[in-house]
Amino acid sequence: MEVIVLKEGYCREGEKKGSFKASGTITVVKGEHHNILVDTGNPWDTGELLSELSKANLEIKDIHYVVCTHGHSDHVGNLNIFLQSTHIVGHDIAYKDNYEDIAFKEGEPYEIEDNIEVISTPGHMHHDISVVVKNTKHGTVVIAGDLFECEKDLDDSTIWKEKSEDKELQEQSRQRVLEIADYIIPGHGPGFKVPKPS
Amino acid sequence: MEVIVLKEGYCREGEKKGSFKASGTITVVKGEHHNILVDTGNPWDTGELLSELSKANLEIKDIHYVVCTHGHSDHVGNLNIFLQSTHIVGHDIAYKDNYEDIAFKEGEPYEIEDNIEVISTPGHMHHDISVVVKNTKHGTVVIAGDLFECEKDLDDSTIWKEKSEDKELQEQSRQRVLEIADYIIPGHGPGFKVPKPS
Numbered sequence: 238m239e240v241i242v243l244k245e246g247y248c249r250e251g252e253k254k255g256s257f258k259a260s261g262t263i264t265v266v267k268g269e270h271h272n273i274l275v276d277t278g279n280p281w282d283t284g285e286l287l288s289e290l291s292k293a294n295l296e297i298k299d300i301h302y303v304v305c306t307h308g309h310s311d312h313v314g315n316l317n318i319f320l321q322s323t324h325i326v327g328h329d330i331a332y333k334d335n336y337e338d339i340a341f342k343e344g345e346p347y348e349i350e351d352n353i354e355v356i357s358t359p360g361h362m363h364h365d366i367s368v369v370v371k372n373t374k375h376g377t378v379v380i381a382g383d384l385f386e387c388e389k390d391l392d393d394s395t396i397w398k399e400k401s402e403d404k405e406l407q408e409q410s411r412q413r414v415l416e417i418a419d420y421i422i423p424g425h426g427p428g429f430k431v432p433k434p435s
Numbered sequence: 436m437e438v439i440v441l442k443e444g445y446c447r448e449g450e451k452k453g454s455f456k457a458s459g460t461i462t463v464v465k466g467e468h469h470n471i472l473v474d475t476g477n478p479w480d481t482g483e484l485l486s487e488l489s490k491a492n493l494e495i496k497d498i499h500y501v502v503c504t505h506g507h508s509d510h511v512g513n514l515n516i517f518l519q520s521t522h523i524v525g526h527d528i529a530y531k532d533n534y535e536d537i538a539f540k541e542g543e544p545y546e547i548e549d550n551i552e553v554i555s556t557p558g559h560m561h562h563d564i565s566v567v568v569k570n571t572k573h574g575t576v577v578i579a580g581d582l583f584e585c586e587k588d589l590d591d592s593t594i595w596k597e598k599s600e601d602k603e604l605q606e607q608s609r610q611r612v613l614e615i616a617d618y619i620i621p622g623h624g625p626g627f628k629v630p631k632p633s
Contacts, residue, residue, distance in 0.1 A: 255536030280515035280522065281531045308506015308560070310524035311532070314514050317478035324478065326508035333479045334509070338453030362506070363561055363600045402561045 238352050238373045239267040240380070240422070243289035244278055246311070248386060248425040261311040261424050264380050265293055266370050268353050271301040274322070275368050275380045276424075280314035287318070297321070304355060306382025306424070307362040325355060327364030341366065358384045358414060360407020361400060367414060375430075376419030384410055387426025436550050436571045437465040438578070438620070441487035442476055444509070446584060446623040459509040459622050462578050463491055464568050466551050469499040472520070473566050473578045474622075478512035485516070495519070502553060504580025504622070505560040523553055525562030539564065556582045556612060558605020559598065565612060573628070574617030582608055585624025 246262035263286055266273040272295060278286050290296070303319045305312050305326040316324060323332050325347070330337040340347060341357040341364075348354045352371040359365050361383040368380040383400065384407065390396035401407045414421065415431055422428040444460035461484055464471040470493060476484050488494070501517045503510050503524040514522060521530050523545065528535040538545060539555040539562075546552045550569040557563050559581040566578040581598065582605065588594035599605045612619065613629055620626040 251533055253535075257534050258532045259534055260532045279529070279532060281518060283515050305508075308508075308511060308525070310503075310506075310511070310514065310522055310527050310529055313506060313508070313511045313524075316508065316512050317481050317515065320479060324508055326511075327506070329508050331477070331508055334456045334458045334477060335449055336455050336457055338451075 238269070238370050240370055240373050240375070240378050241265050241267070241293050242422060242428065243293065244282065244285055245427055246423075246425040259311055259425060261309070261382070262422060263289070264422055265290065265295060265300075266353060266368065266380070267293075267295075268350050268370075270350050271353065272299050273302040273304055273349060273353065273368065274300050274319065275304045276306055276312045276382060277303065277315035277318075279311040283315050283318065286315055302349060304366065304368055306367060306380070306384075307365045309362070309383070312382065312424070325366065327362070327366060328357070358410035360384065360403050360410045361397070362402050363406075365410070369417065373420075375428075377417060378420045378422065378428075379414050379418040380422045381414055381424070383424035384414060385421055385423035387423050388429035389426070390423075391432070436467070436568050438568055438571055438573070438576050439463050439465070439491050440620060440626065441491065442480065442483055443625055444621070444623040457509055457623060459507070459580070460620060461487070462620055463488065463493060463498075464551060464566065464578070465491075465493075466548050466568075468548050469551065470497050471500040471502055471547060471551065471566065472498050472517065473502045474504055474510045474580060475501065475513035475516075477509040481513050481516065484513055500547060502564065502566055504565060504578070504582075505563045507560070507581070510580065510622070523564065525560070525564060526555070556608035558582065558601050558608045559595070560600050561604075563608070567615065571618075573626075575615060576618045576620065576626075577612050577616040578620045579612055579622070581622035582612060583619055583621035585621050586627035587624070588621075589630070
């Protein structure tokens with residue numbers, strides 16, 4: 238199992254008061270039988286996404302699943318490049334105009350293969366999902382979208398609460414992911430090791 | 436003010452039990468000073484979107500705003516075609532990685548020009564928005580995304596409630612739109628006149 242960050246997301250203050258500059262992390266998972274692109278960046282990230290994918294020795298046709306952790310514009314900007322892939326966007330699973338029946342709402346994971354599953358982790362938005370990858374060099378990696386904005390939000394909850402649709406729900410999802418993950422790839426910062434009680 | 440439906444959305448049962456076939460309505464508004472694309476269809480709609488835009492005598496560079504009523508995959512599928520436009524996706528307003536401060540959450544409309552504004556209409560998702568266009572041949576038109584699935588959902592509330600993140604909130608948004616609109620363009624069916632008390 239290999240997890241490669243194609244573009245590291247960020248979020249910082251903008252030039253105008255109240256504005257900000259942001260872009261979502263783009264990640265690819267090379268599984269045993271499937272390649273999964275997790276989040277597609279913003280609509281202006283097309284060139285960088287394709288170039289980084291190529292550096293990871295992957296072509297568009299090699300991507301079996303495109304998973305968008307949630308429906309914000311800096312995560313869903315490049316869906317239409319991957320027309321041979323199954324798309325999982327939040328709680329929706331689709332190929333072309335065919336939508337599968339959804340198990341996420343009942344709390345069931347969606348298993349892509351033995352060591353890769355998609356789980357519902359609501360709170361930032363109500364339909365947020367995360368991708369869980371076991372047996373990597375970092376142990377169990379969770380690609381969590383904006384459930385975690387960045388490592389710093391472990392100590393400063395104002396960072397994630399400011400952008401949360403449901404803080405209580407998000408807190409529950411965060412605790413669940415902190416329990417199962419050894420390493421987290423957040424939506425707007427570098428990946429980090431999960432602190433464990435010694 | 437001219438409102439042109441480029442592709443009429445639909446939602447019907449799929450072949451497999453529990454599955455469904457769906458696509459979101461794509462609309463363009465020709466205002467006095469701005470052209471606004473409302474929803475971009477699913478990722479496989481690119482060709483049809485561009486062809487219909489051309490029939491409406493518009494090129495990509497003529498679109499000043501792309502508004503996605505919400506972040507479901509059949510509405511945000513083609514954002515990366517419109518790289519000269521300001522993007523409003525749910526409550527987010529962005530150009531490239533620059534995000535404006537957001538007034539939607541405080542209930543303020545975003546005015547594009549005198550007769551065109553974007554308003555917050557949450558419920559289907561928590562960040563749903565609608566585009567209000569005054570002085571059209573149909574009177575005040577509201578392009579409402581999935582706040583209304585189709586005309587039939589006026590009489591059969593199970594249609595919209597089944598896909599709602601917050602039914603109570605959506606009911607309030609629906610009532611508000613029914614009061615201001617003469618004509619509604621829903622997410623998954625033809626436009627319809629709003630029934631008014633005689």
